[in-house]
Amino acid sequence: MNQSSSLRPVRPRRSVLYLPASNSRALDKLPGLSCDSVVFDLEDSIVPGAKEEARESLRCFFSDGRAAALPAGMETVIRINALSSPWGSEDLLAARGCKPDAILIPKVDAPEDIVTVEDALEQTDAPRSLRLWAMIETPRGVMNAGQIARMARTDGARLDCFITGTNDLLKETGVAALPGRPWLSPWLMQIVLAARAYGLDVLDGVYNDFKDEAGLLDECRDGQAMGFDGKTLIHPAQIAPANKAFGIAPDRLAQAKAIAAAFALPENKDRGVISLDGRMVERLHLEMADRLIEKAARIAARYGGDKET
Numbered sequence: 001m002n003q004s005s006s007l008r009p010v011r012p013r014r015s016v017l018y019l020p021a022s023n024s025r026a027l028d029k030l031p032g033l034s035c036d037s038v039v040f041d042l043e044d045s046i047v048p049g050a051k052e053e054a055r056e057s058l059r060c061f062f063s064d065g066r067a068a069a070l071p072a073g074m075e076t077v078i079r080i081n082a083l084s085s086p087w088g089s090e091d092l093l094a095a096r097g098c099k100p101d102a103i104l105i106p107k108v109d110a111p112e113d114i115v116t117v118e119d120a121l122e123q124t125d126a127p128r129s130l131r132l133w134a135m136i137e138t139p140r141g142v143m144n145a146g147q148i149a150r151m152a153r154t155d156g157a158r159l160d161c162f163i164t165g166t167n168d169l170l171k172e173t174g175v176a177a178l179p180g181r182p183w184l185s186p187w188l189m190q191i192v193l194a195a196r197a198y199g200l201d202v203l204d205g206v207y208n209d210f211k212d213e214a215g216l217l218d219e220c221r222d223g224q225a226m227g228f229d230g231k232t233l234i235h236p237a238q239i240a241p242a243n244k245a246f247g248i249a250p251d252r253l254a255q256a257k258a259i260a261a262a263f264a265l266p267e268n269k270d271r272g273v274i275s276l277d278g279r280m281v282e283r284l285h286l287e288m289a290d291r292l293i294e295k296a297a298r299i300a301a302r303y304g305g306d307k308e309t
């Protein structure tokens with residue numbers, strides 16, 4: 001197995017907004033939103049009888065110029081139905097034809113779920129730039145999270161990101177949805193650990209009460225402390241709080257730049273470990289610092305300064 005994480009795009013994913021693919025009014029408002037990524041949904045938010053209509057709506061959005069008018073840097077993702085469902089194959093063909101940045105696979109239980117989609121994309125000569133995200137939202141998915149994440153290190157891997165499906169996990173396990181998520185947190189940490197072991201980004205699940213900004217901020221801060229890269233959202237009003245909570249703090253960015261500068265010194269260019277401000281710093285910290293610096297630069301380029309980081 002070869003490491004392919006170097007092929008993964010470096011992107012800020014602080015705020016990732018779900019939008020039903022059939023909601024034309026919401027699609028038209030996208031250019032004015034400040035979310036880092038948008039997930040056009042063909043799965044849970046679309047009833048069975050409206051799947052074809054949603055696919056056609058999505059095709060139109062990506063072909064009539066509206067997608068091209070989105071803000072530079074806004075990542076586009078399409079969530080399909082599972083390939084084992086009656087709609088999955090048509091969804092995948094439609095998503096591949098739309099040429100988004102990534103396709104989101106729901107209810108990933110095992111590595112084979114990733115392989116099946118990757119094989120289908122290869123058969124249709126999908127470009128290497130088309131990436132895959134995986135929803136970890138079932139008990140089997142949580143138990144197999146490490147094996148699934150390991151797919152990111154295979155030759156030609158497209159896997160970039162995990163999303164935790166907290167609502168589905170609650171539903172399938174019967175765990176109580178309590179403030180602070182005490183019973184859910186161990187499973188969330190297991191997903192984060194799996195993602196980090198193989199260099200994936202990982203996003204926290206949705207906060208359902210979009211009118212409760214204080215509760216959202218608390219859960220965002222909780223997720224940020226757990227190690228999540230960002231939050232999945234169900235309403236535009238949640239974007240600003242998520243961007244704030246998952247932003248890059250100035251002191252953290254300054255530390256990353258100091259690490260990069262230290263390793264750039266001639267005397268350190270071939271060293272695996274150096275001393276910086278009284279602590280030992282390894283090259284793995286340099287890799288982390290470089291990704292953080294690039295994320296901050298992308299945020300600054302999009303929003304015209306450092307205030308949004």
